[in-house]
Amino acid sequence: APARAAPVRLARRAQALVDDASAAARQWGAFMPGVPDVTQFPHRAFGRIVARLWRDPAPELLTYSHGGGHPALREAVAEHLRVARAVRCDADQVLITEGVHQAIDLSLRMLADPSDTVWVEEPGYWGFHKLLQMGAWRVRPLRVEAEGDGPGAGWPRGGSAPRLIFVTPSHQYPLGSVMSLARRRELLDFARQSGSWIVEDDYDSEFRFAGRPIPSMQGLEDDSPVIYIGTFSKTLFPGLRVGYMVLPRALAAHFRTAHADLYREGHAITQVALAELIGQGHYAAHIRRMRVLYARRRALLAGLIAEHLGPDHLHPQASNAGLHLVLRLPEDRDDVAIMEAAQARGVLSRPLSRYYRRGDGRRGLLLGYACVEEANIEPAFRVLLDCIRP
Ligand SMILES: Cc1ncc(COP(=O)(O)O)c(C=O)c1O
Numbered sequence: 001a002p003a004r005a006a007p008v009r010l011a012r013r014a015q016a017l018v019d020d021a022s023a024a025a026r027q028w029g030a031f032m033p034g035v036p037d038v039t040q041f042p043h044r045a046f047g048r049i050v051a052r053l054w055r056d057p058a059p060e061l062l063t064y065s066h067g068g069g070h071p072a073l074r075e076a077v078a079e080h081l082r083v084a085r086a087v088r089c090d091a092d093q094v095l096i097t098e099g100v101h102q103a104i105d106l107s108l109r110m111l112a113d114p115s116d117t118v119w120v121e122e123p124g125y126w127g128f129h130k131l132l133q134m135g136a137w138r139v140r141p142l143r144v145e146a147e148g149d150g151p152g153a154g155w156p157r158g159g160s161a162p163r164l165i166f167v168t169p170s171h172q173y174p175l176g177s178v179m180s181l182a183r184r185r186e187l188l189d190f191a192r193q194s195g196s197w198i199v200e201d202d203y204d205s206e207f208r209f210a211g212r213p214i215p216s217m218q219g220l221e222d223d224s225p226v227i228y229i230g231t232f233s234k235t236l237f238p239g240l241r242v243g244y245m246v247l248p249r250a251l252a253a254h255f256r257t258a259h260a261d262l263y264r265e266g267h268a269i270t271q272v273a274l275a276e277l278i279g280q281g282h283y284a285a286h287i288r289r290m291r292v293l294y295a296r297r298r299a300l301l302a303g304l305i306a307e308h309l310g311p312d313h314l315h316p317q318a319s320n321a322g323l324h325l326v327l328r329l330p331e332d333r334d335d336v337a338i339m340e341a342a343q344a345r346g347v348l349s350r351p352l353s354r355y356y357r358r359g360d361g362r363r364g365l366l367l368g369y370a371c372v373e374e375a376n377i378e379p380a381f382r383v384l385l386d387c388i389r390p
Helices: 004-027 043-053 071-085 101-112 126-135 144-149 183-193 249-263 268-279 282-308 335-342 373-390
Strands: 096-097 119-123 138-143 160-165 198-201 224-231 243-246 323-327 362-366
Touching: 043 071, 043 096, 043 268, 071 096, 071 224, 071 282, 096 101, 101 126, 101 160, 101 198, 101 224, 101 243, 101 249, 119 126, 138 144, 138 160, 160 183, 183 198, 198 335, 224 282, 282 323, 282 373, 335 362, 335 373
Parallel strands: 119 138, 119 160, 160 198, 198 224
Antiparallel strands: 096 243, 224 243, 323 362
């Protein structure tokens, strides 16, 4: 009996840990930026596909994979990106990754030697910053807020030309602005002349709630010097760990080989299931549904900010898109202290000043609205308001 009891105890303990973690996630989840509403994932449709694939699994889906991701998913991703994001590609250029971070890591390993210069947006995605801290690259800031000041404004001056330029043109992270067409062309011309590669992180552009869709930068020109990166983390759920790169033709085969050598790819059944989810129309339908849901949540939160703090507390350049918005604070307010006070009361946010590599960043709070049920938005916002009001 004791021998049988041990596994049961372990299983109960494991379940208790899962329950605790879910309760904590629910309690602390309010306004966590970058997190989609994972409860809405079409799990029944996905589960049916996965169950069928497992009933009689094809042996080639269970052994070592090779070649940049399952062809069915590469084809489905290429088709989706051509239509939804105006990306110029075919399936041969698509490489399936385990998300944006792996794609950035691979780009750095493949293209930048130690001590090469790379440009990165300021303010910018912490993921870029973390990965760049792990090497000896010369990291120089591309100051996003100077874009309106004329050609080349905000770009690093002097020094060697960058090998890689990391940007989020369709929905700048974290500010939410859109890079103008003129700026995109300017950066593409610059990259061609200086032999640089632009890495376009198109992490959440499916979610645009007003105006016309903003097409990708990659698709502006034939054979553009752009490595396009995307992820299913925002459109489906982050725990899936599936993303993709669209590579310039000259790089595609080298990246595929290096990806296989470095990371030993797998998850073929998940990839085929995802391809079927897309092929059967569930993916596009889910995005359409989420667009409506997130637009409502965004409008609710933006309305509360405007009503209680004034419209100038919304970031002026932010486009109506994505999974988060930026609540601007006066420059003399300590956004880290406000974030900590709100967190102690169960409401999560992220301080804007932390997204600047230099210490003099603007003050504000990144608020993710996508993962907060509408009924919880106002109560959570009132807690935040209490912490903001001096
Ligand atoms: C700008 C940006 N890129 C990429 C990611 C993460 O992508 P992934 O989950 O595929 O690594 C995030 C997540 O918050 C993000 O904000």
